[in-house]
Amino acid sequence: MKCFHHNCQRQTVVDCIKPELLTDYPDFLDLERPEQLRLLPKYIEYYCLEHCQAYGYCWQCGQHQGPAIRSLLNRSGLCFQCQIRLITENDF
Numbered sequence: 198m199k200c201f202h203h204n205c206q207r208q209t210v211v212d213c214i215k216p217e218l219l220t221d222y223p224d225f226l227d228l229e230r231p232e233q234l235r236l237l238p239k240y241i242e243y244y245c246l247e248h249c250q251a252y253g254y255c256w257q258c259g260q261h262q263g264p265a266i267r268s269l270l271n272r273s274g275l276c277f278q279c280q281i282r283l284i285t286e287n288d289f
């Protein structure tokens with residue numbers, strides 16, 4: 198799988214879940230698994246570590262951060278959750 202960004206040739210990509218998934222299906226996590234698997238491919242896009250940040254995704258978990266939250270991120274490009282995980286992993 199190649200990065201979806203125009204002209205980017207990188208092949209190391211993160212599965213990014215589009216935020217529209219939860220807008221369209223707020224109860225997605227409660228759906229039956231076959232239904233989830235049927236819907237998911239339409240809402241996944243693939244970006245390399247550099248471009249997932251450019252598109253507002255955390256490069257570790259692929260979660261969309263949204264423009265407002267993104268501005269709160271540090272330069273690591275990690276979402277709040279992943280930063281917390283990193284801190285606690287280093288500490289324990």
Ligand SMILES: [Zn+2]
Nearest residue numbers: 200205245248
């Ligand atoms: Zn890319």
Ligand SMILES: [Zn+2]
Nearest residue numbers: 255258276279
């Ligand atoms: Zn994350």
